[in-house]
Amino acid sequence: MTKWIVDASHSNISFSVKHMMVSKVKGHFGEYEGTIDGNAEDLTGAAIQFKIDASTINTNSTDRDNHLRGADFFNTEEFPAITFVSTDIVKNGGSKYAINGDMTIKGVTKQITFDxxxxxxxxxxxxxxxAGFEAESKISRKEFDLTWNQALEAGGVLVGDDIKITLDLQFNPAQ
Incomplete structure (x- = not known):
């Protein structure tokens, strides 16, 4: 079994969320590590783990990033990492997989699936x-206790609930 390590300089972990019900805010995390223990060409039976430094969130707005690091959102002083550990990987034909696992954000663990x-x-x-991979998932931020929001005068809320997570990853064999 081969161990693969994410090459962060050739990878990207990003997200997007609805803003004011009419547009999207996009961002990414600058520091993370991850591994695949198994065959990169056939992920069935592999073990995948990720750890993201939540304080490295970047949405191109210093004020917003500081708010996201604070107690209203990620509370990075108390919960510095976002983690994912695979529990099951299902091949969906060709080179497509459903990667099921436990994601922990702000001390809350939920089962999610990455396509x-x-x-x-x-x-x-x-x-x-x-080895290269792309993966996507969608989570409800409320399920992870990321509940801060603000009502809009015209109706609706400032921040949407659904967070789209996109991973563009390159892995190198461990040495």
Missing amino acids: SQFEGIGKNPWGVEV
Whole structure:
């Protein structure tokens, strides 16, 4: 069984959420680590783990990012990490997978599923094989105790409930 380590310099963990019911705010996390223990070309039977430094959230707005780090949202002083541990991986034909697992945000753990696509294996310029994946999921922020919101004068709320998570990942074999 091969161990693969996420190459953060060639990967991206991003998210989007409705803002004011009419647009989306997008952001990403700057620091994270992750592993796959198993065959990258056939994830069935593999074990996948991720740990994200929640304080590295970046939405291109310092005030908003500081608010997101605070007690109203991630409370990163008390809950510095967002984690994911796979519990089951189901092949959905070809190179597509449903990666089921436990995600923990702000001390709350919920089962979620990432719809994933294996993008292939290639050699980088230094002759090292790398593996690429894309994955998406959607979570309810309220289910993870991220409940802060503000009512809008015209109706609706400032921040939507559904968070779309997108992972674009490159993995290198562990050395």
